[in-house]
Amino acid sequence: MVGGIDLIGEQRDVIGVEHLDAIDTLMVLRDDGVYQIDPGILKAEPVAVPLDPLTPMHYVAQLPPGDRIGDASDAARLWLDGGAIAAAQLLGIAESTLELATQYALAREQFGRIIGGFQAIKHILADMFVRQEVARAAVYAAGATIDDPVVGDVARAVSAAKLVCGDAAMKNSRACIQVHGGMGYTWEVPAHYFLKRTWVLESVFGTGEEHEMRMAGKVAGGR
Numbered sequence: 001m002v003g004g005i006d007l008i009g010e011q012r013d014v015i016g017v018e019h020l021d022a023i024d025t026l027m028v029l030r031d032d033g034v035y036q037i038d039p040g041i042l043k044a045e046p047v048a049v050p051l052d053p054l055t056p057m058h059y060v061a062q063l064p065p066g067d068r069i070g071d072a073s074d075a076a077r078l079w080l081d082g083g084a085i086a087a088a089q090l091l092g093i094a095e096s097t098l099e100l101a102t103q104y105a106l107a108r109e110q111f112g113r114i115i116g117g118f119q120a121i122k123h124i125l126a127d128m129f130v131r132q133e134v135a136r137a138a139v140y141a142a143g144a145t146i147d148d149p150v151v152g153d154v155a156r157a158v159s160a161a162k163l164v165c166g167d168a169a170m171k172n173s174r175a176c177i178q179v180h181g182g183m184g185y186t187w188e189v190p191a192h193y194f195l196k197r198t199w200v201l202e203s204v205f206g207t208g209e210e211h212e213m214r215m216a217g218k219v220a221g222g223r
Helices: 072-105 119-147 154-179 181-185 191-201 208-220
Strands: 002-006 015-018 025-030 033-037 044-046 057-060 067-071
Touching: 002 015, 002 072, 025 072, 033 072, 067 072, 072 119, 072 154, 072 191, 119 154, 154 181, 154 191, 154 208, 181 191
Parallel strands: 002 025
Antiparallel strands: 015 057, 025 033, 033 067, 044 057
16 A cells, blocks of 8 residues: 655645555655655654544654655656545545435425425535536546646646635535534534545645645736
């Protein structure tokens, strides 16, 4: 199993490594290239309560240099690939939270009626569906552009997908909790897992602010 850390354009005091106990090798993306590190030599501290409860996390104060297995162009390409994959996962969250909210709305009764029959709930679910489909189009566009760069700008397509899907996943996760009402804030309802995973995915392979700046540069440059 291969783990990964994105350090392109970032300087971190503490580095988080997911599933450290399960990975066989750790691949690190840096500005100047791709590096391979043996996870067994890392001095790491387990995180008692990780942000995403389903993802074991360790903190590493310092990473060794590792063995260079790719140059800067390889790192840049893998960074874009990772951004597209993260966007696809965010799309999955947007889809899953809509499905979870819809199932609950069709089962939960209030005032003698299924809550899915109330106009306010219908509007929330309709907005979730629209965000999901826009995110799907963005992910498909990024995948098609990566597969055949002739059709467009890969960096722009990936940034657009990461932004659109991050927004869809975040808003749909919150809307899912809202549809569940008071139950949505409890550990018994899995809605919080989607929200927390969204926070994690939005921070990898470029934050929203970073992709916004990249998109602004593309627009300003006429591309």
